[in-house]
Amino acid sequence: xxxxxxxxxxxxxxxxxxxxxxxxxxxxxxxxxxxxxxxxxxxxxxxxxxxxxxxxxxxxxxxxxxxxxxxxxxxxxxxxxxxxxxxxxx
Numbered sequence: 001x002x003x004x005x006x007x008x009x010x011x012x013x014x015x016x017x018x019x020x021x022x023x024x025x026x027x028x029x030x031x032x033x034x035x036x037x038x039x040x041x042x043x044x045x046x047x048x049x050x051x052x053x054x055x056x057x058x059x060x061x062x063x064x065x066x067x068x069x070x071x072x073x074x075x076x077x078x079x080x081x082x083x084x085x086x087x088x089x090x
Contacts, residue, residue: 001020004017
């Protein structure tokens with residue numbers, strides 16, 4: 001469950017509350033019964049486990065060249081068909 005930080009606008013009392021997403025936000029300060037608001041901060045990200053490093057997902061022999069890769073598409077070879085004259089029914 002996430003931990004939310006609250007700040008009272010009357011007495012400036014700061015406190016934290018562990019609440020589920022479905023719970024209603026706290027509106028009353030437990031110290032002075034004033035109005036409180038949620039305080040939003042930056043969240044630190046921690047990557048744990050394998051798969052988060054560039055060395056985990058690439059082969060050791062992969063090199064990047066200085067030139068951008070040129071994509072060449074091969075077009076199918078068009079063969080001209082010889083049309084035979086129509087056969088006469090004589």
